[in-house]
Amino acid sequence: MRLTWALVLGVVAGVAVAWWLSRDPPELAREKQARAEAAAAANFEDSRPVLYRWRDDDGALHVTDAAPKGRKYERIPIEPDPAIEVHGDR
Known part of the structure; x- marks a missing residue:
């Protein structure tokens, strides 16, 4: 039974580490958000x-x-x- 829990815990920890390493750094996320907001504003101005x-x-x-x-x-x-x-x- 302990082996099963150890495997489940290992898989969960591996998924958590993989997610953590694959996410964007905060600087890049802020840059992406700024570009998206600028594009949305430009589209809004063009649609008026x-x-x-x-x-x-x-x-x-x-x-x-x-x-x-x-x-x-x-x-x-x-x-x-x-x-x-x-x-x-x-």
Whole structure:
């Protein structure tokens, strides 16, 4: 009976040591977390609706929903007015 418990204890200890050695060091885990948060923030910014403000060759100001090709433009985030209430039941 003691041999069985010794084997079980040895297997459990081996699994625990293997898990401990295979985990990421705290510095690497923090770096991974920071990269994941930065990627999530970038995805959030890219998914928000925006307009693009730019000027053509004649200097006329344009505001479009698609970015112009080959021109400098400014992204304008579209923020809903907080005073507007939307009710889906009406």
